[in-house]
Amino acid sequence: xxxxxxxxxxxxxxxxxxxPTCGLYLAxxxxxxxxxxxxxxxxxxxxxxxAENGSSLYWEGLNKGKKSIAIDLAAPAGREIAQRLAAAPGxxxxxxxTNFPVDGFLSYEALKKRREDLICVRVMGWADGSQGMDYxxxxxxxxxxxxxxxxxxxxxxxxxxxxxxxxxxxCAFSLVSALLARMRTGEGREIRAPLSDxxxxxxxxxxxxxxxxxxxxxxPRMGNDIFGAFGxxxxxxxxQTLMLLAITPKQWxxxxxxxxxxxxxxxxxxxxxxxxAADEGLRFTHRARLYPLFEQAFAQRTAADxxxxxxxxxxxxxAYQPLEAALEDPRLxxxxxxxxxxxxxxxxxxxxxxAMATLRPDARGPVQAAPKLGAHTDEVLAEVxxxxxxxxxxxxxxxxxxxxxxx
Amino acid sequence: xxxxxxxxxxxxxxxxxxxPTCGLYLAxxxxxxxxxxxxxxxxxxxxxxxAENGSSLYWEGLNKGKKSIAIDLAAPAGREIAQRLAAAPGxxxxxxxTNFPVDGFLSYEALKKRREDLICVRVMGWADGSQGMDYxxxxxxxxxxxxxxxxxxxxxxxxxxxxxxxxxxxCAFSLVSALLARMRTGEGREIRAPLSDxxxxxxxxxxxxxxxxxxxxxxPRMGNDIFGAFGxxxxxxxxQTLMLLAITPKQWxxxxxxxxxxxxxxxxxxxxxxxxAADEGLRFTHRARLYPLFEQAFAQRTAADxxxxxxxxxxxxxAYQPLEAALEDPRLxxxxxxxxxxxxxxxxxxxxxxAMATLRPDARGPVQAAPKLGAHTDEVLAEVxxxxxxxxxxxxxxxxxxxxxxx
Numbered sequence: 001x002x003x004x005x006x007x008x009x010x011x012x013x014x015x016x017x018x019x020p021t022c023g024l025y026l027a028x029x030x031x032x033x034x035x036x037x038x039x040x041x042x043x044x045x046x047x048x049x050x051a052e053n054g055s056s057l058y059w060e061g062l063n064k065g066k067k068s069i070a071i072d073l074a075a076p077a078g079r080e081i082a083q084r085l086a087a088a089p090g091x092x093x094x095x096x097x098t099n100f101p102v103d104g105f106l107s108y109e110a111l112k113k114r115r116e117d118l119i120c121v122r123v124m125g126w127a128d129g130s131q132g133m134d135y136x137x138x139x140x141x142x143x144x145x146x147x148x149x150x151x152x153x154x155x156x157x158x159x160x161x162x163x164x165x166x167x168x169x170x171c172a173f174s175l176v177s178a179l180l181a182r183m184r185t186g187e188g189r190e191i192r193a194p195l196s197d198x199x200x201x202x203x204x205x206x207x208x209x210x211x212x213x214x215x216x217x218x219x220p221r222m223g224n225d226i227f228g229a230f231g232x233x234x235x236x237x238x239x240q241t242l243m244l245l246a247i248t249p250k251q252w253x254x255x256x257x258x259x260x261x262x263x264x265x266x267x268x269x270x271x272x273x274x275x276x277a278a279d280e281g282l283r284f285t286h287r288a289r290l291y292p293l294f295e296q297a298f299a300q301r302t303a304a305d306x307x308x309x310x311x312x313x314x315x316x317x318x319a320y321q322p323l324e325a326a327l328e329d330p331r332l333x334x335x336x337x338x339x340x341x342x343x344x345x346x347x348x349x350x351x352x353x354x355a356m357a358t359l360r361p362d363a364r365g366p367v368q369a370a371p372k373l374g375a376h377t378d379e380v381l382a383e384v385x386x387x388x389x390x391x392x393x394x395x396x397x398x399x400x401x402x403x404x405x406x407x
Numbered sequence: 408x409x410x411x412x413x414x415x416x417x418x419x420x421x422x423x424x425x426x427p428t429c430g431l432y433l434a435x436x437x438x439x440x441x442x443x444x445x446x447x448x449x450x451x452x453x454x455x456x457x458a459e460n461g462s463s464l465y466w467e468g469l470n471k472g473k474k475s476i477a478i479d480l481a482a483p484a485g486r487e488i489a490q491r492l493a494a495a496p497g498x499x500x501x502x503x504x505t506n507f508p509v510d511g512f513l514s515y516e517a518l519k520k521r522r523e524d525l526i527c528v529r530v531m532g533w534a535d536g537s538q539g540m541d542y543x544x545x546x547x548x549x550x551x552x553x554x555x556x557x558x559x560x561x562x563x564x565x566x567x568x569x570x571x572x573x574x575x576x577x578c579a580f581s582l583v584s585a586l587l588a589r590m591r592t593g594e595g596r597e598i599r600a601p602l603s604d605x606x607x608x609x610x611x612x613x614x615x616x617x618x619x620x621x622x623x624x625x626x627p628r629m630g631n632d633i634f635g636a637f638g639x640x641x642x643x644x645x646x647q648t649l650m651l652l653a654i655t656p657k658q659w660x661x662x663x664x665x666x667x668x669x670x671x672x673x674x675x676x677x678x679x680x681x682x683x684a685a686d687e688g689l690r691f692t693h694r695a696r697l698y699p700l701f702e703q704a705f706a707q708r709t710a711a712d713x714x715x716x717x718x719x720x721x722x723x724x725x726a727y728q729p730l731e732a733a734l735e736d737p738r739l740x741x742x743x744x745x746x747x748x749x750x751x752x753x754x755x756x757x758x759x760x761x762a763m764a765t766l767r768p769d770a771r772g773p774v775q776a777a778p779k780l781g782a783h784t785d786e787v788l789a790e791v792x793x794x795x796x797x798x799x800x801x802x803x804x805x806x807x808x809x810x811x812x813x814x
């Protein structure tokens with residue numbers, strides 16, 4: 001927890017990854033983020049991985065530091081509460097993050113009637129409002145056909161929901177940007193962020209689309225070869241797989257030096273009449289000639305020998321390791337000040353991270369766990385909507401809202 | 408171009424993907440973003456893909472809408488210009504985005520001497536300041552060992568630089584958040600965003616680390632199977648590959664309906680004593696029994712038949728298509744209002760996107776191309792640093808700065 005966004009009140013009506021990470025990033029920078037869900041949980045409340053007792057480790061990872069209110073979103077009275085929360089009053093509120101349907105009861109038009117200067121950030125699948133998820137947007141963009149070994153034509157999906165994650169962070173950026181604009185002009189707006197547009201724009205930003213237009217076809221599949229420079233996985237004498245890469249001249253010269261390949265590569269340069277040091281693209285063009293030299297050099301050394309030599313020589317490299325090894329890796333998890341062992345709604349205690357960036361000279365406040373579903377129902381109704389205890393009691397009795405006990 | 412961030416002046420000293428996308432997102436929301444580079448270009452200036460004339464399509468994709476100043480960053484006078492730009496005066500300036508080394512001439516400590524309330528957002532590789540890139544952070548997090556067909560043990564790198572992209576968007580969010588805080592308190596700060604921390608935190612946010620701690624090992628490799636629910640690629644009678652998924656009860660029932668599998672699946676549920684509708688996880692647990700039913704159903708239909716039936720029935724699905732087909736797809740590129748055909752520094756004209764989100768009711772301004780390297784050198788020196796024409800001339804003569812002609 002940092003306090004950059006202290007005083008902001010953001011309401012989140014969401015599920016899955018993109019909109020919840022947007023709320024997570026805001027909460028961990030100090031905003032009050034109130035997530036509403038259906039009583040009993042939304043479609044992501046039991047999403048795997050699960051703890052043994054059935055609690056979702058996914059849900060409790062994505063909702064850290066938020067408040068939770070549980071509402072019957074099928075009931076008209078419940079829908080009204082959701083609308084009123086989204087349009088909550090105050091100069092630092094009226095900030096709503098959602099992936100609810102664009103034309104439903106949480107449409108911008110419906111909410112704008114309740115608060116003219118509302119800022120609504122809406123994660124969508126396809127830009128036309130039709131259903132799309134990370135998997136189906138990704139399959140439409142060509143990436144699974146570019147991914148994986150060149151000798152296997154099967155499409156390979158990414159395991160990391162990259163489009164969801166990029167969309168979530170971009171939505172957090174858009175929300176604070178819209179708040180700055182509202183502070184200046186008094187005007188609110190709806191920000192629509194469809195995964196399809198985020199994906200289409202990103203493939204263009206990185207040059208993939210221009211490349212495809214020029215070539216007439218997308219980049220061919222090439223395993224782990226780094227496109228347009230030198231890099232790939234190589235195997236050591238003891239069977240370890242290491243990623244080595246050299247984009248800059250310095251990265252290239254250092255790799256050659258530690259691997260003892262300078263003379264061999266100079267010979268190849270003379271034969272081909274090229275300078276690999278001056279042009280990273282030539283290393284890619286001639287990679288079929290370069291790879292055997294590197295394969296032989298790796299095959300003569302163990303990982304225990306090469307790793308420290310690479311580090312000492314300033315080479316850009318990395319070992320492939322499974323996540324259980326990463327958890328013991330002091331560069332990632334072990335002792336990383338981002339992480340703190342805390343107790344989660346599942347009842348389990350395990351390390352969890354706060355904000356992903358480190359602010360200096362700010363103190364890093366304690367990592368906050370996710371709430372139990374409905375834990376802040378009464379608090380939110382009273383503080384945000386100004387309801388009396390008897391009004392809140394009536395809503396519980398009518399089954400329109402529920403607390404952490406599910407009632 | 409939108410104008411949410413109108414009036415902000417951001418200086419970017421960067422290369423590759425993460426820091427440049429941060430600047431790109433800021434520029435496309437209306438900030439003035441001034442990127443400085445070495446005369447002749449930084450380490451990413453010739454990054455592939457290239458146009459036939461050697462211009463980088465990658466560089467011109469990532470730097471749209473920015474201004475460019477070219478400086479000799481090895482010369483003391485050049486370094487002083489870079490420092491003065493980073494710490495540029497004014498309430499809406501002093502905003503610096505970089506991936507330069509944490510302890511070099513662009514360290515926070517050095518810059519803070521020039522502007523006490525500076526906001527510096529710094530992309531890093533590893534949190535300890537050592538070299539790390541998307542490829543090597545990713546290999547350390549276990550994902551390449553979880554990706555790809557289960558029958559092939561080779562690590563599979565992602566083609567999309569997901570950690571770079573997430574970091575860039577998170578940095579844009581952090582920068583605007585820090586500006587909001589500075590407006591409130593007058594204080595600046597350094598925000599360090601190492602890819603290693605962004606990766607480690609994200610694997611935890613999504614539940615991967617808790618899952619690994621509980622199981623003692625990371626998630627096994629499982630091809631394109633969606634973890635914890637139902638989904639995979641299936642092949643139609645005419646050999647097309649389609650992604651189908653069902654996480655919610657509605658997604659599941661609609662898929663069964665269109666594929667005519669309701670009775671078969673009910674039979675399997677009776678045999679196993681489970682309800683697939685009520686619990687997405689059971690669909691995953693018993694996927695080896697479910698897959699053959701779906702494989703047969705897909706094998707009986709063509710893609711031309713199934714696609715419209717899926718759409719009409721509200722099924723969540725997607726075809727795998729290469730990027731050249733995506734470019735003709737009206738849901739992604741063809742006619743997408745994000746895109747505009749513009750002329751780029753390479754001399755080529757092709758469609759490029761503006762901001763990735765769509766703001767309502769704001770008008771979407773024209774898409775801005777990337778600058779030629781050094782195109783704004785004189786303008787920036789005069790307007791931001793208040794230099795006279797003769798001072799600027801002297802800097803050119805001394806080779807400390809260069810314009811678009813390289814001199």
